[in-house]
Amino acid sequence: MERAAGGVSYQRFPRVRIRELKDDYAKFELRDTDASMANALRRVMIAEVPTVAIDLVEIEVNSSVLNDEFIAHRLGLIPLTSAAAMAMRFSRDCDACDGDGSCEYCSVEFHLAARATDSDQTLEVTSNDLRSTDPKVCPVDQARAYQHALGGTEPFDTAAAADQRGILIVKLRRGQELRLRAIARKGIGKDHAKWSPAATVTFMYEPEIRINEELMETLTLEEKRNLVESSPTKVFNIDPNTQQVVVEDAEAYTYDDEVIKKADAMGKPGLIEINAKEDSFIFTVETTGAITAYELIMNAITVLRQKLDAVRLQDDDADLGELGAHLVGG
């Protein structure tokens, strides 16, 4: 089979501008690429970037009010720090173990033991009671509390204090007990949403708003006010000095067409024109805390490249069969 030697490249060079980057949040502009690339990135971030989550639970004692599978499900949904997930193996193709139990390459074991003893108060069993056998993988709020104790740089606010109570698993009454062993495995959001590192990933087209200034001059101040008010989101405003209609926040526009309809109703079609820039996207990425937003983006690119490798034609592609012969012949 011939190689693509001498083929002309139609490669694009996308540009990126980060507007905001926090541990679990990112907002950035992506330009000079098309919707298929933006959407592929979004979908990979949501459903194909691997994380670690509890997948197998062996309950030793459970006398709580919740049944075993209810607790197992709740454990699965606890986000675990997954920075190491990309380098881990899926337990289904791990050859160091039978894929059922624990080996260091594909799984992490957790233990939980809680018993409500004497007091009349209910005991809250939270993610803080989970004991990990691997310090790299633990519930995200435990990791945050640990970071906090280490650095202590950020001011201790009430939100952080609330975080440190952990994620509630079950409440125990006096005499009730919960003891279990859990195995966390690598997985992807496509198999089960508990493995999705993304809380939300969205992108919007950047709007391009053009005001026909000539036509706008024919409007009275009252009409301009009505026009500005007709947009459900605050996209336009009136300059207090020049009394001109100006674009205040183009990105607040939700493609609702309200101002355009208003302009038509006022008998001034073409007063405002709004187009979506087809090659310019504004992304917002929020993660569950399992990995940072930056890691999520980078891992998504890596995963997407792996997927491209999977659809490459092999030199000895037997599947092509007669089609291959046909292609060479043609």
Added chain:
Amino acid sequence: MQLHRDPNVLFAGYKLPHPLQYKILVRVHTANQSTPTQAYTQAINDLDKELENLKQAFEDEKIRYEERPKQGY
């Protein structure tokens, strides 16, 4: 989409013959300056390079972003 950027490609499309069967048919028709395999491989290589480039762009932009507060933005 990447295939459509190639002027030698006359037709490019895909279909999923059955939603429960994990098999996709890609149809590529090219002009005689190119071959479908050539166009297909080229499109994948271009996408791969685009992503490589994007990754680098992100790394550079992250460094630039972290520099911004120091420059009094």
